[in-house]
Amino acid sequence: MRVIQRTYSNCLIALLFCLLAGASAVADQDVGGKSKHLTLVIPFVKIRDPTDTNYFYVALLDLALSKTVAQDGPYELVHMPNYLGTERMRLMLEQGAGVDILWSTSNRQRENRFLAVPVDLLRGLNAYRALLIDEKRVAEFEHIKSIDDLKRFRVGSGDHWQDTQVLKHNELPLVGFLDYETMMPMLKFRRFDYASRGLHEVWKELEYSEGFIIAPNVLLHYKLPVHYFVRKNNHALADRIYRGLVKTIEDGSYYELFYNVPSHKYGYNQFKKMNSVVIELENPNATIKPHMITP
Numbered sequence: 001m002r003v004i005q006r007t008y009s010n011c012l013i014a015l016l017f018c019l020l021a022g023a024s025a026v027a028d029q030d031v032g033g034k035s036k037h038l039t040l041v042i043p044f045v046k047i048r049d050p051t052d053t054n055y056f057y058v059a060l061l062d063l064a065l066s067k068t069v070a071q072d073g074p075y076e077l078v079h080m081p082n083y084l085g086t087e088r089m090r091l092m093l094e095q096g097a098g099v100d101i102l103w104s105t106s107n108r109q110r111e112n113r114f115l116a117v118p119v120d121l122l123r124g125l126n127a128y129r130a131l132l133i134d135e136k137r138v139a140e141f142e143h144i145k146s147i148d149d150l151k152r153f154r155v156g157s158g159d160h161w162q163d164t165q166v167l168k169h170n171e172l173p174l175v176g177f178l179d180y181e182t183m184m185p186m187l188k189f190r191r192f193d194y195a196s197r198g199l200h201e202v203w204k205e206l207e208y209s210e211g212f213i214i215a216p217n218v219l220l221h222y223k224l225p226v227h228y229f230v231r232k233n234n235h236a237l238a239d240r241i242y243r244g245l246v247k248t249i250e251d252g253s254y255y256e257l258f259y260n261v262p263s264h265k266y267g268y269n270q271f272k273k274m275n276s277v278v279i280e281l282e283n284p285n286a287t288i289k290p291h292m293i294t295p
Contacts, residue, residue, distance in 0.1 A: 037073060037074050037075070037076070038065075038072070038073065038074070038075040038076070039075070039076045039078060040075065040076070040077050040078065040100045040101060040237075041078050041079075041080060041098060041099050041100050042058065042061070042077050042078070042079060042080070042099070042100065042101055043079070043080055043083070043089060043099060043102060043103075044079055044080045044081065044082050044083045044084075045057075045058055045079065046083070050257075050260060050261075051260060051261055051262060052261070053200060053201060053204065053261055053263055053264070056257070056258075056261050056264070057103040057121065057228075058077070059257055060121060060245075060248070060254070060257055061077070061101065061103075061228065061241070062077060063244070063248055063253060063254070063257060064241055064244030064245045064247070064248055065077075065240065065241065065244055066244070067243075067244040067247040067248060067251075067253075068240050068243055068244045068247075071243075072240050080098070080099060086104070086160070087160075089102060090102065090113075090114075093114065093229065093230070093231055094113060094114070094231065094232075096231050100230065100231070100234075100237070101228055101229065101230050101237070101241075102114075102228070102229045103121065103226060103227065103228050103229070104226065104227070104229065105126065105162050105224050105225065105226055105227075106224075106225045106226065106227040106229075106287045107162060107283075107285035107286065107287060108285050108286070108287065109285060110229060111287060113232070114229040114230065114231065114232055115229065115230050115231065115232050115233075115234060115235065115238045116227040116228070116229055116238075116287075117227055117228040117229070117230070117238050117241045117242050117245065118227070118242065119227070119228075119242065119245045119246075119249075120225040120226060120227070121225075121226045121227065121228070122198075122200055122225075122226045122264075123258065123268070124225070125198065125199050125200045125264065125267055125268055125271070126198045126199075126200060126224050126225070126226050127221055127222060127223060127224045127225070128198070128199045128219050128220070128221055128271060128278075129163070129196040129197060129198060129199070129219060129220040129221070129222075130196075130197050130198075130199055130202045130214045130215070130219060130220075131194045131195075131196065131197075131214065131215035131218060131219075131220070132187065132194060132195040132196075132197045132202055132205065132206075132212055132213075132214060132215075133187075133193065133194045133212065133213060133214070133215050134187065134188065134190070134211060134212060134213075135211055135212060135213040136211075137193070138213060138215070138216065140153075140193075141153075141194070141215035141216070141218065142215075142216060142217070144215070144218045144277065144279075145277055146279065147170065147172075147279050147281070150172060150279060151171070151172060151173060153173070153193035153194055154173045154174065154175050154192040154193045154194075155167055155172050155173065155174050155175070155192060155193070155194055155195065155196055156174075156175050156176075156177060156183060156186055156187060156191065156192035156193075156194070156195045157174060157175075157176060157177075157195070157196065158176070158177060158178070158179065158180060158183070159176045159177065159178055162224065162285070163196055163224075164176065165283075165284070165285060166222050166224075166281055166282075166283045166284075166285075167196065167281075169281075169282060169283070169284045170281045170282060174192075175191055175192040183195055184205075184209050184212070187212070188211065194215065196220055198224075198267075199219075199267035199268070199270065199271055200261075200263055200264050200267045200268075201263060201267075202214060202263075202267070203262070203263045203266045203267055203270075204262075204263045217274070217275065217276045217277060218276055218277045218278075218279065219274070219276045219277070219278050219279070220278075220279050220281055221278050221279065221280050221281065222280070222281040222282065222283040222286070223283045223286035223287065224283065224286075225287060228241055
């Protein structure tokens with residue numbers, strides 16, 4: 001199996017997507033009709049490091065598909081040539097035009113729009129949210145015991161993040177921002193008081209940003225699984241990925257890959273150690289599927 005990165009000039013990108021639209025999720029057929037080769041177009045990922053949180057989803061997809069080769073035949077993952085934005089890629093997936101699979105937090109709208117593979121890729125870790133704060137303000141957050149205590153502070157969240165809908169629904173004072181890159185500067189200059197960050201991501205942010213800390217002894221919790229999504233009618237692909245994921249869980253290779261990402265390992269270990277007040281928030285768009293598997 002090969003994961004391929006193809007680079008193209010801007011003038012060829014439009015033509016490329018036309019070709020990918022016709023070539024994505026293509027399976028060559030042998031005489032008996034059995035699929036013998038599958039080509040999948042996946043999102044562009046800038047960092048190709050197996051220990052990186054974002055690349056984890058590519059590595060896990062590769063691992064899951066590799067477990068099904070004997071039954072379903074070989075495959076190839078082809079990266080899109082550049083990043084086009086989440087909503088544009090969702091539209092492309094919906095139309096079957098240039099991308100075959102996406103990964104993101106799940107909700108009812110996305111599960112109605114696409115076909116979700118019902119395995120929580122982060123073991124529920126994304127549902128627990130740490131409060132990222134200025135280290136000089138620790139004393140202000142030490143005595144938070146309830147959502148009413150939390151309402152004394154302003155939370156910062158991206159305008160298009162699913163978390164934002166949850167925070168608004170629970171009537172937490174909120175300051176929005178356009179993109180991730182503005183989060184730390186705004187927090188530093190006290191445009192808001194804290195940011196809600198998943199336990200799988202906050203440790204890397206602390207590593208590369210000085211002057212911040214996690215608020216002690218308090219976590220937020222709301223349903224926020226992370227799924228693979230395929231086109232609504234692509235049941236064969238969803239089933240293959242699901243079967244592959246189950247095999248990785250059963251043989252332990254999932255856990256090896258999961259813990260190979262330092263932020264996952266640290267976040268999960270810290271979660272088990274923390275003696276925190278857990279403030280439950282209601283997610284009005286939470287998935288309602290009862291058959292979700294959490295490794």
